[in-house]
Amino acid sequence: MEVLQQIRTRDYVQHLQEIFHVQKRIYTAAVLEPTTTSELIALWKQILVLWTNLQSFFSTAHLHLLNDDDIDYSSLVFGNTHPYCSICLLSTVGIDTVLPDSSTFNTAYLTFAGRLYHAPCANFYLNVIDGILPSLKRAS
Numbered sequence: 454m455e456v457l458q459q460i461r462t463r464d465y466v467q468h469l470q471e472i473f474h475v476q477k478r479i480y481t482a483a484v485l486e487p488t489t490t491s492e493l494i495a496l497w498k499q500i501l502v503l504w505t506n507l508q509s510f511f512s513t514a515h516l517h518l519l520n521d522d523d524i525d526y527s528s529l530v531f532g533n534t535h536p537y538c539s540i541c542l543l544s545t546v547g548i549d550t551v552l553p554d555s556s557t558f559n560t561a562y563l564t565f566a567g568r569l570y571h572a573p574c575a576n577f578y579l580n581v582i583d584g585i586l587p588s589l590k591r592a593s
């Protein structure tokens with residue numbers, strides 16, 4: 454069996470997609486809050502280039518990665534009246550409403566130290582950035 458067709462590879466690709474969408478949620482909130490910076494915009498452009506390259510690579514194995522514009526998270530930016538993730542700052546309620554029907558994204562969220570987190574946001578943060586979850590707050 455070719456490596457790209459193995460279940461572990463498909464899981465890996467799914468996890469890459471989850472990470473990409475953590476970045477997309479952070480960028481969406483930063484633009485709409487608005488708290489974005491030129492550095493964040495430059496990083497997002499680099500992420501999009503990497504994502505496009507990954508899409509191209511995995512498409513040769515018939516592994517479909519969603520396009521950047523397949524999911525629009527902007528409807529999940531509310532004021533402080535809705536519960537939100539303390540990493541990406543988007544609502545923890547209704548994320549399933551913006552995902553494609555066929556997606557296998559993890560829509561779970563968790564509470565830690567009185568703060569809410571999307572499970573993929575918390576996993577990414579704990580495994581890549583720091584062992585202590587942040588408690589970011591919305592500017593608005």
Ligand SMILES: [Zn+2]
Pocket residue numbers: 478538539540541542543570571574
């Ligand atoms: Zn989040």
